[in-house]
Amino acid sequence: MYENTLEPVGPAHWAPAGEHQLLKDANGLLVAELRGDVDLATATGLRLWLDSLLRLDAPGHVVDLRPVAFIDSTGLSLLLRFRGRVLAAERGFALLCDAGQRRLLHAHGTLDVFEPTATLTEALVRAAAGGEPVRRGRPWTPAPPR
Secondary structure (H helix, E strand, O other): OOOOOOEEOOOOOOOHHHOOEEEEOOOOOEEEEOOEEEOOOOHHHHHHHHHHHOOOOOOEEEEEOOOEEEEOHHHHHHHHHHHHHHHHOOOEEEEEOOHHHHHHHHHHOOHHHHOOEOOHHHHHHHHHOOOOOOOOOOOOOOOOOO
16 A cells, blocks of 8 residues: 655756645655645746646646635636646646535535645545556446437
């Protein structure tokens, strides 16, 4: 299974205003730990940084929102864009957030899109599985159209 031992990725991979941190687990999964505000004022720098992460050779990406103090609709749109680009590159994706951030995603209508995890271990497992939630029991199948 996974251990929660993460190593910082070298300084060549800059983060805007030094706020955010990039970590890598033993399996090569990248964890982008976002901090501070994720909003209109920080969106351009953060978008450039997240885009640069796609150039790194990694089987999957985890975005950790837990240290984020504030996120607005611009920040959520940025995360949706990053998720789409990660999945288009056929890599795993997982979003890690706290209960308050889950309520925000629910209010924004993106909770079902992101299906966030509550623990780092669960996020790493999901990213390693290609971004699909790890389901126990019977395999999930979509309901037939009505």
